[in-house]
Amino acid sequence: xxxxxxxxxxxxxxxxxxxxxxxxxxxxxxxxxxxxxxxxxxxxxxxxxxxxxxxxxxxxxxxxxxxxxxxxxxxxxxxxxxxxxxxxxxxxxxxxxxxxxxxxxxxxxxxxxxxxxxxxxxxxxxxxxxxxxxxxxxxxxxxxxxxxxxxxxxxxxxxxxxxxxxxxxxxxxxxxxxxxxxxxxxxxxxxxxxxxxxxxxxxxxxxxxxxxxxxxxxxxxxxxxxxxxxxxxxxxxxxxxxxxxxxxxxxxxxxxxxxxxxxxxxxxxxxxxxxxxxxxxxxxxxxxxxxxxxxxxxxxxxxxxxxxxxxxxxxxxx
Numbered sequence: 001x002x003x004x005x006x007x008x009x010x011x012x013x014x015x016x017x018x019x020x021x022x023x024x025x026x027x028x029x030x031x032x033x034x035x036x037x038x039x040x041x042x043x044x045x046x047x048x049x050x051x052x053x054x055x056x057x058x059x060x061x062x063x064x065x066x067x068x069x070x071x072x073x074x075x076x077x078x079x080x081x082x083x084x085x086x087x088x089x090x091x092x093x094x095x096x097x098x099x100x101x102x103x104x105x106x107x108x109x110x111x112x113x114x115x116x117x118x119x120x121x122x123x124x125x126x127x128x129x130x131x132x133x134x135x136x137x138x139x140x141x142x143x144x145x146x147x148x149x150x151x152x153x154x155x156x157x158x159x160x161x162x163x164x165x166x167x168x169x170x171x172x173x174x175x176x177x178x179x180x181x182x183x184x185x186x187x188x189x190x191x192x193x194x195x196x197x198x199x200x201x202x203x204x205x206x207x208x209x210x211x212x213x214x215x216x217x218x219x220x221x222x223x224x225x226x227x228x229x230x231x232x233x234x235x236x237x238x239x240x241x242x243x244x245x246x247x248x249x250x251x252x253x254x255x256x257x258x259x260x261x262x263x264x265x266x267x268x269x270x271x272x273x274x275x276x277x278x279x280x281x282x283x284x285x286x287x288x289x290x291x292x293x294x295x296x297x298x299x300x301x302x303x304x305x306x307x308x309x310x311x312x313x314x315x316x317x318x
Contacts, residue, residue: 026046026047026048026049027047027048027049027077027078027150027151028048028049028051028075028076028077028078029044029048029049029050029051029076029077029078029079029080029147030050030051030053030069030072030073030076030078030079030080031050031051031052031053031079031080031081032052032053032054032060032063032080032081032082032086032087032090033052033053033054033060033081033082033086033274033275034052034054034055034056034275034276034284034286035130035136035276035286035289036052036080036081036082036106036139036143037050037051037052037080038052038276038284038285038286039136039139039140039143039165039286040080040143040147042161042164042165042286043140043143043144043147043158043161043162043165044147044158044161045157045158045161046157047147047151047154047157047158048147051072051076053065053069053072053073054275055275055279056244056245056275056276056277056278056279056284057244057245057275058245058274058275059245059246059274059275060082060086060087060274060275061086061088061274062088062089063087063089063090064089064090065089065090065093070093073093073094073097073101074097074100074101076101077101077102077150077151078101078102078103078104078146078147078150079094079097079101079102079103079104080103080104080106080143080146081094081103081104081105081106082105082106082107082127082129083105083106083107083108083127084105084107084108084115084124084125084126084127084129085118085121085124085125085127086107086127086128086274102146102149102150104142104143104146106139106142106143106146107127107129107130107139109138109139109141109142110129110135110138110139111138112125114135115129116198116199116202119195126195126198126199128195128196128197128198128199128273128274129199130199130286130290131196131197131198131199131200131203131290131293132199132200132202132203133169133172133173133176133290134169134173134203135199136169136286137166137169140162140165140166140169141162143162144158144159144161144162168287169287171310172287172290172291172310175291175294175310176203176204176290176294177204179294179295179298179303179304179305179306180204180205180206180294180297180298180303181204181303182298182303182304182305183206183297183298183301183302183303184301184302184303187237187238187301187302188205188206188207188301189206189207189209189235189237189301190206190207190208190209190241190297190301191209191210191211191228191232191237191239191240191241191251191254192208192209192210192211192240192241192242192243192251192271192273193210193211193212193241193242193243193246193247193248193250193251193273194210194211194212194243194246194273195208195210195212196210196243196273196274197210197271197273200293206297209228209231211224211225211228211250211251211254212246212250225250225253225254225257226257228254229254229257229258229261232254232257232258232263232265233258233261233263236263237265238264238265238266239265239266239267239268239300239301240254240255240265240266240267240268241267241268241269241270241271241296241297241300242267242269242270242271243270243271243272243273243274244270244271244272244273244275244277245272245273245274245275246273246274248267251267252267255267268296268297268299268300268301269296269297269299269300270296271292271293271296271297272289272292272293276288276289277289277292281315282313282314282315283314283315288313288314291309291310291311291313291314292309292314294309294310295309295310295314
């Protein structure tokens, strides 16, 4: 059986000699998450071909690369990953790849002083920086700079595309602040399956309660569930949220536990936490993912939201 290094070596042997890129030639980008891949596609435009390793519903905390992933990364001219211990099972491989091609942990461009400390690991940080579109601006610029490093002759294209994307992020920040501020202050409590929304909570003034920790590898014990049911009942919280990439079992246990205590709690909606929606849909883009989440959270907690989100592109009933 081939080990990781032998697979990587075999994949590297497939690479063509280094060439100077012509203006109309694409270069290949491999990105771990959909959020990074979409950002790379927006900034790279016609100059890049982007492959996302993790699709809808995939949990990056526990994801292990396939042989196909290894070959794709080895053949890529640029490999983009989140970092901050999100892709915990892939870190050794990504370190090996860095000796063969350009590899960048783009979320690690976020300054240390604005990162949130990791609950489960000392000297590490919450990796879910995409939940705050303002911080994602920094990541987008890191993607832009990595592309300029690989293909400096396309600098003008990358800079223009990045500026257009940043303008959309600014509009998203404005929309998010507006609709989330319509949620009654005493209802600004977001209960989800795991702690993926701490950057969101800090940005928009919401208390965030995850049943599991920052990593989905942690488990929610009976005591934790009981504590949260007590909180739901005592504070009169009426809605909790499931996530597309995490089992809904623990969230539904809260609903059932509260019902047994005579308090009705409903599922406020399904949120995209560690993965986006289906490819080819609006929710399968970074902007659409956050638009969906913000609209669902605000609407689920009693705020006033447009029926189909910021630009009217959300799926009906999403």
